[in-house]
Amino acid sequence: MNARDLVLAVDVGGTKLETAMVDAEGGVIAGTRHRAPTGPATDAASLDAALRDAIARTLASSPTAPVAAGIGTAGPVDLPAGTTSPLNLPRAAEFPIVRTVAAASGVSDLTLRLDGACIALAETWVGAARGASDALVFVVSTGIGGGILSGGRLLAGGTGNAGHLGQLVVAASVDDAAGLDTAGGGAGWTAEGLGSGPHTVAWARRQGWTGDTGEDLAADAAAGDAIARRAVERSARVVGIAVTNVAMLLDIDLAVVGGGFARVSADYTELVERSAHAHAVNAYGRRVRVVPAAAGADAPLIGAAALHWRADLLR
Amino acid sequence: MNARDLVLAVDVGGTKLETAMVDAEGGVIAGTRHRAPTGPATDAASLDAALRDAIARTLASSPTAPVAAGIGTAGPVDLPAGTTSPLNLPRAAEFPIVRTVAAASGVSDLTLRLDGACIALAETWVGAARGASDALVFVVSTGIGGGILSGGRLLAGGTGNAGHLGQLVVAASVDDAAGLDTAGGGAGWTAEGLGSGPHTVAWARRQGWTGDTGEDLAADAAAGDAIARRAVERSARVVGIAVTNVAMLLDIDLAVVGGGFARVSADYTELVERSAHAHAVNAYGRRVRVVPAAAGADAPLIGAAALHWRADLLR
Incomplete structure (x- = not known):
């Protein structure tokens, strides 16, 4: 590794895509960051064009050519196929993201993972x-997604x-077999369906x-509104159950x-x-500490670059 | 590896312990299997004595000395400490199982894992x-335990x-914050608390x-008893939710x-x-196939030996 080596980092999300160069210490190189909006109207052609444009700008503003590219994307992904079908970009399903980034960048060492x-x-x-x-590392926002480190x-x-x-699924209605046959397969019983930002807002409005x-x-929760406070506590309770499940299942x-929604209250992390x-039904599950994220707003780009710089964590 | 090499396999459970020699093809060597009962009265001293006795008999009946030992045990375990605290052997908590097997067998290459x-x-x-x-591989019996293979x-x-x-936790009462403070921390909301053999029998009796x-x-379920059949379906439903959670969380x-309880009905696996x-709230979660176990009644011993023979799966 050369100290001046840089990695092309690509992050494709439901509302925007971003590209930048990232160094071996996880620093985003000033002036190399470029972004473009994405959304429900984004289709394969417009995503392809936006990605190529952002990558071209990032490469043009970079002091050196990239030694590799790391790609993070909203999913579901299909790693073997090198494609992604972001839920919030329904018109760009099965988008060949690896092929697109390779063609746009000329880089042959590419790694793709879920955002x-x-x-x-x-x-x-x-x-x-x-x-x-x-x-376990996760975000509570429009959705509740994350990643898991096990055995390093x-x-x-x-x-x-x-x-x-x-x-x-954390709150299934076990004695209601009929519930299984409803459309959506019980999304209302999931941690996201019960505890995400939008679902928590919707619950509070129903109250x-x-x-x-x-x-x-x-x-409003900070100002002492009882319903708002209960909504915050309810989200944290649901998210905490999901955390327990990972702690019990994977012994983390x-x-x-x-x-964003994890900042809804100063004590949200503590409530979770x-x-x-x-x-937790066993002592080892109560070892889990819940702490706030610290990598900052650039985490998606830094993490995409880590697919190269911290490849030791992927082996 | 020599074709005649044998591994000492040790399995410690809540009702019995077993030892045997296992060859490189997963075969339990005839005549080397020895067992002893365990239970609530088992303490560290009696467990130590029973293990030493069974191991001595297995070694005495083995054609060759073991090249290594593999130990499976009821848990929770503490791998760094080399100890286990089987829930069903409360008087043998923090039992130094690795040290005991090492002393009893003279083997220095030992590996411990959860049963x-x-x-x-x-x-x-x-x-x-x-x-x-x-x-995911698991058993439905008095408890619902298992193991997970991820990325091989x-x-x-x-x-x-x-x-x-x-x-x-699959069926939490999300809107009942008070439930969190009850003793046991909500074991009644877990897959085991709702769907294990004994809990399913208890549920049927309550109906x-x-x-x-x-x-x-x-x-009775096979003979058409409606409550018995509903109990079987309820267990499978709960277990299926837990399977979905692993499928969604780990993309298996x-x-x-x-x-034993998975044989409660011919269609149990299908119901799960x-x-x-x-x-499953996403298509990739519906890829999961649920199939019956096939390694047979010797699976705990074969698996303990696999800690050596299939060490490639542990790296």
Whole structure:
């Protein structure tokens, strides 16, 4: 490794894509960051064009050519195929993201992972999970996604979708078999369906609260509004159950929480930990510490670059 | 590896311990198997004596000295400490199992893992998970325990307790914060607390069924008793939710089901798969196939020996 070597980092999300050059210490090189909006109207052609444009600008503004490229993306992904089908970009399903980045950059050493996995890498490399070997890293925001480190390695799963914490069913109606046949397969019973930012806002409104956004909810909860506060506690309780499940299933001892909605209350992380410990049925599950994320807003890009710089965590 | 090389396999459970010699093909050597009962009265001294006695008999009946020893045990375990605290052997907590087996056998190459992890190794080596790289293997019996293969490796977790499927909270009462403070931390909401053999029998009795055992339940369900059948379906539904959670969290595509209660009905495995697919909120979670275990009754010993013979799955 040369100290001047740089990696092309690519992050494709549901509302924007970003590209930048990242050095061997996890630093985003000033002036190399470029972004473009994405959304429900984004299709394969427009995503291809936006990616090529952002990559071209990043490469043009970089002091050196990249030695490799790391790609994080909203999923589900299909790692063997090198494609992704972001839920929030329904018109860009099965997008050949690896092929596109390769063609746009000329780089042949490319690694793709789910965005949650990249955030987990960033926290492990430069954030709150430094030195951890068994940890869960996740964000609470529009969705609840993340990545898992087990035995010092980032888990991928068969197609690359490991780590999506929000899809855990935590509150099934066990004695209601009919519920199984409803459309959506019970998303309302998942951690995301019960505890994400938008679902928590919706729950509060159903209880009579009149705000509109997570920011409103944060302000009202801080000001002492009882419903807003209960909504915050309910989200943390649900998320804590999901954390417990990972702690019990995978014997992890650290959970790192990021994402906008995790800042809804100063004690949100503490509430999540309290719920996690209360729901753990064995002592080893109560070892888990829940701490705030520390890699910062650049975590998706830093984590994408970590696919090269911290390849030791992928082996 | 010499074709005649043999491994000392040790399995310590809540009702018995077993020792035997196992060859490089996963065969238990005839005449080398020895066992002793265990139970609530078992303390450290009696467990130590029983283990030493069984190991001495196995070694005395073996054609050759062992090249290594593999130990599977009921947990929770503490791999770094080399100890185990089996829930069903409360008087033998923090039992120094590695040191005991080393002293009794004279073997210096010893590996310890949770019993569920050993069963997962056995199924991967000679059973229904052969060739799998991302799989869950578990038993439904008094408890619901297991092991997980991710990326071709057996997960251990920080202290060795990864894989305990039954401890997943799947049916929390999210809107009942008070429930968190009850003793036991919500074991009634876990897959094991809702779906194990004894809990399923207890549930059926609360509905008015008058049998006593899992065998009674199996016979009555087969004979058309409506409550017995509903109890079987309820267990499979709960277990299926836990399978879905692993499938979604870890992106596995295979779940192997063993244990006595999994034979409560001819279609139990199918019912589990149906529930797993119904509860999956994403297509990749519906890839999971649920199949019966195939490594047989010797799986715990075969899996313990696999800790040496299939050490490639531990790296």
